Amino acid sequence: WQNPTCNGKLPPGSMGLPLIGETIQFFTPNSLYSIPPFIQKRMARYGSLFRTSLVGRKIIVSTDPEVNYNIFQQEGKSFLVWYTESFIKIFGEDSMLGYHGMVHKYLKNLVLHLVSPENLRAKLLPEMDETTSRHVSSWASSGSTVDIKEVASDMIFEYFAKKLISFDDLKATMKLRQNFSAFLDGLISFPLNIPGTAYHACLQGRKTAINVIKAKFKERRASNKKYGDFLDHLLEEVEKEDTFLSEDIAIDLVFVLLFATYETTSTAITLAVKFISDHPEVLAELEKEHEAILKNRESQDSEITWQEYKSMNFTHMVINESVRLANIVPGIFRKVVHDVEVNGYTIPAGWIVMVAPSVLHLNSDKYDDPLVFNPWRWEGKELHAGSKTFMAFGGGVRLCVGADFAKLQMAIFIHHLVSNYRWTVVKGGDIIRKPGLVFPNGLHVKITKKQELY
Numbered sequence: 001w002q003n004p005t006c007n008g009k010l011p012p013g014s015m016g017l018p019l020i021g022e023t024i025q026f027f028t029p030n031s032l033y034s035i036p037p038f039i040q041k042r043m044a045r046y047g048s049l050f051r052t053s054l055v056g057r058k059i060i061v062s063t064d065p066e067v068n069y070n071i072f073q074q075e076g077k078s079f080l081v082w083y084t085e086s087f088i089k090i091f092g093e094d095s096m097l098g099y100h101g102m103v104h105k106y107l108k109n110l111v112l113h114l115v116s117p118e119n120l121r122a123k124l125l126p127e128m129d130e131t132t133s134r135h136v137s138s139w140a141s142s143g144s145t146v147d148i149k150e151v152a153s154d155m156i157f158e159y160f161a162k163k164l165i166s167f168d169d170l171k172a173t174m175k176l177r178q179n180f181s182a183f184l185d186g187l188i189s190f191p192l193n194i195p196g197t198a199y200h201a202c203l204q205g206r207k208t209a210i211n212v213i214k215a216k217f218k219e220r221r222a223s224n225k226k227y228g229d230f231l232d233h234l235l236e237e238v239e240k241e242d243t244f245l246s247e248d249i250a251i252d253l254v255f256v257l258l259f260a261t262y263e264t265t266s267t268a269i270t271l272a273v274k275f276i277s278d279h280p281e282v283l284a285e286l287e288k289e290h291e292a293i294l295k296n297r298e299s300q301d302s303e304i305t306w307q308e309y310k311s312m313n314f315t316h317m318v319i320n321e322s323v324r325l326a327n328i329v330p331g332i333f334r335k336v337v338h339d340v341e342v343n344g345y346t347i348p349a350g351w352i353v354m355v356a357p358s359v360l361h362l363n364s365d366k367y368d369d370p371l372v373f374n375p376w377r378w379e380g381k382e383l384h385a386g387s388k389t390f391m392a393f394g395g396g397v398r399l400c401v402g403a404d405f406a407k408l409q410m411a412i413f414i415h416h417l418v419s420n421y422r423w424t425v426v427k428g429g430d431i432i433r434k435p436g437l438v439f440p441n442g443l444h445v446k447i448t449k450k451q452e453l454y
């Protein structure tokens, strides 16, 4: 067990205990402000490439930026995107995550139909702006404290469920979101469907949510009415003769998008609020940027325009810095198609490689004082694309399809918050990696309306 066979030299490391491997060490909670100790210790002992065993799989962890970059570029050749068995069972065998090559390209284009930059500019921006403004205003006028992660999740879920399938019964929407609540714990886990486990809770949640989505499909087919949402587009595609899209694939696609959108984006928003709250100098610079945007408007009541969004340079620096420091996705997995030689070692076919973006983002050779939240470090740098030193949204052909959506939603949120409101953190703000990010006591803030400025 400890020395798996291989036609060459395996990267060094330990396979831990039979079956469990080193899973327990990997899941030991740790602080946001360090390279995960699981990785740090093994890098110090074995170097930038090491072997381990997690949730029953033989894994090579890669922390070498060049190797990581090449792995992403080799998608569909030596490496294939891979998710844990529990992840695939929860998101569905038919979700776009499990497809490769032409079918993946086709499904990605379908999603881009909804969240491409062109569609964001033409359709989503005004709606996102209105929804965000309305929600932040209601949090302030409620007079109570709000947990940012919770309220931002509600806001994004409500908005996106409407965009996807015209789900607009507010109470039912909130109930639908509850089905996703244990997901973060269940995604990287042993797929043991036993009551009491997070995995079991996720499967139950999936069942209920899929039934709701299925009912929407059925209802829409029966009504023949057009709603101008993503579901209309999916049904048109399903009807085509030469399509890859079946109704089951379409349903799993809606399911994945519902989760991916609200969970990642609300986490990113919460992190940004936390970092901005801790850094008054950043808040002051943001206020300057957004006050200038308001001053240049003909009418104070007009919506955010695409030009304004594009001009939010410092805001984009804050967004990049938030996702760099926080490392929302703890590991990106690829399956090795055939034996691959890397830095003098052999990674055998069938093994899984885990790329850990946090090692890159917290590397002092790449970022000065990497544990400090410093948006100014992005001054004059590329802000809108990934690179060998910035992989928060992955890389290569599997690059996050929702990155532009997430950034737009974050920028709009920051715009409304800093231009119209003040807030104080009342409770919480701790952030822990398990290794997915969690806010154990939330981030509770009290928001109040600023005096009219102009």
Ligand code: HEM
Pocket (backbone or CB within 6 Å): 081, 082, 096, 097, 108, 111, 115, 256, 257, 260, 261, 262, 264, 265, 268, 323, 328, 329, 332, 333, 391, 392, 393, 394, 395, 397, 398, 399, 400, 401, 402, 403, 405, 406
């Ligand atoms: C701050 C927010 C987000 C972060 C940090 C993030 C991160 C990532 C990362 C690292 C990947 C690459 C996974 C891999 O290569 O195996 C990915 C893929 C993906 N993301 Fe995101 N994401 C975010 C927001 C979103 C949003 C808003 C959506 C929905 C519109 C979304 C949908 C997806 C999908 C569908 C994939 C799979 C793409 C493919 O396989 O081609 N993500 N995301």
